[in-house]
Amino acid sequence: MSSSSKLKITGxxxxxxxxxxxxxxxxxxxxxxxxxxxxxxxxxxxxDYDFVQDNHSFSRQWTLRGLHYQTEKTQGKLVRVVAGAVFDVAVDIRKQSPTYGKWAGVELSAENHQQMWIPPGLAHGFLVLTPTAEFLYKTTDYYDPTSEACLAWNDPAVGIKWPLPEDISPNMNAKDLAGLSWDQAPKF
Known part of the structure; x- marks a missing residue:
């Protein structure tokens, strides 16, 4: 890993x-x-990755999207926020990885201009921290609904520390609420 004069890269x-x-x-x-x-x-x-699809989402505060991944046509994602702020999270589900089973989270915002590179083989999601947020991501493969999987956002085996106030339940859709436990979720 190296940094160019235009990019700062942090592990x-x-x-x-x-x-x-x-x-x-x-x-x-x-x-x-x-x-x-x-x-x-x-x-x-x-x-070197070829990006083939750009996605743009708008979400309200305390919306939690994820933790999504595809078992076929795995996607690398370069993500960023252009309005508001999110807590962006990925979980390593690559069995041969030295960080298998670990998670990492970073606040991405329109103000800090930071982006996250999430390589193929990770489950990904985010929690909206501000009244609204717009989230952009470039992907290295096309969306494939037939191979989409969702890891439970609150599985204790993973132990993500979401910055969610105790009196707030995240706003989630049915697919995300039905996320699979760590033991049930397909791995790579």
């Missing part, structure tokens, strides 16, 4: 998962950033 608790910080240029008018450059990204993470 996380999960093998091959990185916080990506593009350089932000500020002046009296505001700011400018190059949010993605394929050459700089490939050089910084020392691997």
């Amino acid at each position: 996380t608790e999960i093998h091959d998962m990185f916080v990506v910080e593009p350089k932000v240029f500020w002046d009296e008018r505001g700011w400018f950033t190059e949010s993605f450059n394929a050459q700089d990204f490939a050089s910084a993470i020392e691997q």
Whole structure:
């Protein structure tokens, strides 16, 4: 892993998962950033991926989406927030990984401009921390509903520490509420 002059790359608790910080240029008018450059990204993470799909979601505060992954056509994801803030989480479900079974979480926001690189083989989700948030992600493969899986967001075997107030229940859809336990979820 190396950093380019345009990107700062910081490792996380999960093998091959990185916080990506593009350089932000500020002046009296505001700011400018190059949010993605394929050459700089490939050089910084020392691997080349082709991104084939961009997704954009809007969510209200305390919405929890995930923990999603695909058992076929696995997706690497480069994620970022363009409005608001989220607590972004990934769980390593790659049996041969030195960080198998571990999770990592980072606050991503429109203000901090940070992005998260989530390699294929991880379950991914996020919790919205602000009144609303807009979340963008680039994927390395297309969405495949026939191979989609969901790991339970609150499985004690994984032990994610979501920054959720004790008196608040997350806003979730039926698919996410029916997430599989760590023991039941398919692994790679």
